[in-house]
Amino acid sequence: MNDRLKALSDAGVSIWLDDLSRARLTSGNLARKIADDSVSGVTTNPTIFAAALTNGADYAEQLKSLGDEIDVDHAIKQLCSADVRNACDLFADVFTASNGYDGRVSIEVAPTLANNTGATIAQAAELHELVGRENVLIKIPATKPGLPAIRQTIADGISVNVTLIFSQERYREVMDAYLSGLEAADAAGKDLSTIHSVASFFVSRVDAEVDKRLALVGRDDLKSKTAIANALVAYGAFADVFGSDRFKALAAKGANVQRPLWASTGTKDPTLPDTLYVTDLVADGVVNTMPEKTMDAFGDHGEVGPSIVGKSAEGKAVLEQVSAAGVDLPAVFEVLENEGVEKFRRLVERTRYVGGEGDCFRQLIRETMRE
Template identity: 60%
Template sequence: MSDRLQALSDAGVSIWLDDLSRERIETGNLAGLVDEKSVVGVTSNPTIFAAAIANGERYDEQVAQLVDKGEPVDRVIFELTTEDIRNACDILRPVAERTAADGRVSIEVEPALANDTEGTIASARALWGAVDRPNAFIKIPATKEGLPAITAATAEGISVNVTLIFGIERYREVMDAYLSGLEAARDAGLDLGRIQSVASFFVSRVDTEVDARLDGIGTDDALALRGKAAVANARLAYAAFQNVIASDRWKVLAEAGANPQRPLWASTGVKNPDYPDTLYVTDLVVADTVNTMPEKTLDAFADHGEVTGDQVTGRGDAAQSIFDQLTAAGIDFQDVLLVLETEGVDKFKKSWDELVDTVKAQMDKAAAR
């Protein structure tokens, strides 16, 4: 067991792996990460699945069977990915039984539905039913059209990982959508204790976009702010979370057995090699949060990460000061958020196209045998 990762876990940060493959599942690698590196959850996305399917032979038999049945590529993707999520959920089940909030494995609705509310709801239902594991999460993007889908899915008892959150105002809307879903679930007589949720707040992409703009401005004041926006943004998000769970509206739901929608720090792999490779873990340590890491970041923290107490609570004023300085330097953060969400949805769609192309290639190989 890594002492550094254990210290992170002891500080109240749930460590999730941002990767999944059938090889990890079948070789015991995932179970080993749970046992040895404090991993208590898994997130996935189409790019992760594309890499897994392209680089491994463990999908070949199932692909061949589905091709023999004449299944189209979208159905093949559905069957391959839900199989992996289901099996990963089974590996994480003991964690879920022990902790309730963790032991979760996330699968994403088709990204092309990011601006289609009804399509997202239908996809969430289909994925939830196919995986058929209580410790699954269905990832729904925090677009304007995704917000009512979050409410609808939660109202039906589907546990949701809300993804693609960049800004505080949208995050507040996400939390409101979750509470509305819980209220509808309560009124329908559902057991609120069985519903979990996380809100995935993207971190590193904020610095990537803001830093590029600061470099373009080029003044000493601007350059001194590089690498500060992402952590400040996340700290403000946590302050918004604290405000919600202190509200009377939340207290009523909590008394009815509801679980809080924990903040999840996503996109925590450092993009700029000049920054510490554990930056978005070390500087965002706070209880009742999740940090989902690519394995490279997980290994880096296990090797040299530091836990020096709560780095988030009570730092909202300092974080707001960073944004005041960014504004003074000429950064239009609302435009940054617009660009990040637009690019985020576009990247999601491109990653789906990549997965489709990968699976088509595997299907062609199977058909040619």
């Protein structure tokens, strides 16, 4: 057992791995991380599955089982959901021991649906059925059209990982969608204790965008402070909402808090400490989903920082300084959300070209059928 990662887990931070592939499952790598690195969940996204599918041989056997006439999108959905289902099974004991808070594996609705509420709701239900495991989380982006989809999916009794959250304002809308969904589920007679959710608040991308703008106005003294400050303010919003009478009424009926999840926690600036967005975001009950590189770095030399509870005012003061320096934070958050959706959308389109230039996923399917 890695002592540093265990110390982080003992401080109340759920350590989730931001990666999944067929090879990670079949090699026993993920099982070892559960046993040795205190990993208690997995998140995925289109980038992760695009990378996984480059190893076409790992998926050849399942492709053959799908039959001779395969739609590419259907094939990708089947392959990815199988990985998520098998990962869910690996985490079954963690899921049971934590009463559903951990042992979770996320699968994301197609980012091409990010601005289509009805289609997002439909695909969330489809993916939930396709994976067929209680510990799956359906990932829905926190776009404006995504908010009612989040509410309805929760109302339908499906657990959700809300992704691509960058601002406190949008985060509060996400929490409202969750509570509204719980209220609707309660009115429909559903067992609220079975519904779980995390809210994925993105971190390093904020510094990457803001630091470029700070450099333009000659304020390098504020460099790499915005992301942590933004997360502190977000955690304060979480404490407000889930300490409210509105949530207490739901909690009395068995409802669970929607836990904050720190996403995008690998540092993008090589001059920063490689464990910055882990060490400085410790609080009992949060989730930190890490790329393997970040997890390994923390396991090697990471330190558990002080709790961020009660530090919202400190974060707000930093954000005010950044704004006063001339950085339009609302514009930053809008750019990041749009870029996030567009990046994933392009990856979905390119997933058919998984082996490099000219190597089409459709061709991989055809070759597999001929073997």
